[in-house]
Amino acid sequence: MSASTALNAPLPATGAAGRPAARLWAGGLLAGAAWIGAALLIALLPDAIEVGRTTELAASAGLIGLALALGSLAMPLLGAAGARLRRAGPWLTVLPLALAAWELATAKFALLPLPFFASPQGLLEVYLEDWPRLGESTLRSLWLLLTGYLLGAAAGFVAGVALGWSRAVGYWVHPVLRLLGPLPATAWLPVAFFVFPTSGSASTFLVALATWFPVTVLTWSGVSGVNKAYYDIARTLGASPTFLVLKVAVPAALPQVFVGLFMGLGASFSVLVVAEMLGVKAGLGWYLQWAQGWAAYANMYAALLVMAVMCSSLVTLLFKGRDRLLAWQKGTVRW
């Protein structure tokens, strides 16, 4: 047996070692029952306010309940996906309860003041009826965010490495960075919309700027914090300056670079929303403002939910990339 397989050998699964895997997933049946209960409550209790899509909501909850119940019975066939489902069990049980409580407080008994609080079927209605506009807004936001973020991250990475590596670059760029870096990117908004030919390019610039600062600072601190002995060893082994930068400084600084990329992503989200509200008049930020202007609060919540899913997915993607590249590190933050 090679050492690498010995090192990577998985720990024996405690369930497999202790007792044979259960054929039936009781927690899953419970979760399924909770979803079906919520579905019955939504379908059978009369609505106190005027809302559409109650039937569709009940049907969706019921379908989820049925799927969960089937999944619990077929647990042995599901394999790894089944194991992940089991881990989500408690959440899958609590979610329908929360849904039922929300439904009761809004649609069924109208306890929360309308129109500020939307009902679950109100949200569902937005997704079913306004999806073209919501979808287009999401795509536009994604495009603006990704182009701005990638430009800013690339520029920040290069600037950070140059700052950490070259004294001359440090001399000229450091004061500029110190003065202008901490300025919130949104403060540039009036200037950007004046200087750039289109509001789209101005917004891209602002998102890039917001990303650039944290990526630059953290890449820089990562590169200048590299153990000097790493350079000495590589030099005695015949490394050229290019090799020292690309194969020693950059990989050694990579954990810090990812902290910068993570912070830059957070900053780019907030700039995105502001730029869309004030500048480009498109995208989810604009949709939010538009919905608020028309007092369409259900649309607002629907857009917020989409935005949350989008931001969270992007962060997940970033962390997945980090875990791949930094597989040699142990005990990093989980996402």
Next chain:
Amino acid sequence: MVSVALQATAAAGMAVDIRGVSHAFDLEGRLLPVLDGIDLQAAPGEFVALLGPSGCGKSTLLRLLAGLDQPSEGAVLGDGAPITRPDPSRVLVFQDPTLYPWRTVRANVALGLEARGLLKRQGHRAQQAIDTVGLTGFEQAYPHQLSGGMAQRVALARALVNDPRLMLLDEPLGKLDSLTRLAMQGELVRLWQRSGMTALLVTHDVEEALMLAQRVVIFGPRPARIVGELVVDRPHPRHRDDPHLIALRREALALLGLSG
């Protein structure tokens, strides 16, 4: 155990000439003299051990020979030419293994080949070096998965892969357990004999110096000056209970001021 065949070229060893070298560090405006008028020669292919109290400047001297630092005074020559910058023909195995944590054992060992663009043609030499230090099977492990002694052996392999003509060893066996240490001492001697390289070994261990080297140079406390030199005129393999070695050991300890 030995499977590596490092080509012994005609002039494999490098002649080392240290002439009147003094060195001082600048500690916040105050000069800290570390080396004081060191004169030391090593013939091509010679194995010299450097013994001295902690902090006297042995690692500093090796850094000068590696070309990582320049002496404040005097000259350091390799084959008669001044040493001004690092070169893969002179490798330094640091006191601390300092592996690159993002590289596997194999990638750490292959770094020298990669840096010189030889990886494609001579990649197999990395494997040979790994086998030589007894780490076969750990090629894909990351440094954090290794013990201290294993990490030290990777550092040794990383130096060996370059086929050096001058090997500067800064307590390379310091972190090994006594059994591995003995095995590695034998291994070092065989490597040195086979390759014909010049070897300079810094160690704290008098016995180790006497077991391995042809000549033992003893330094006094900082700023380091050479206080004595012992010639160990015994063929390898040596035995630690050899009466000649025991006599030399007493002499070395006396020069270090340790036994009356």
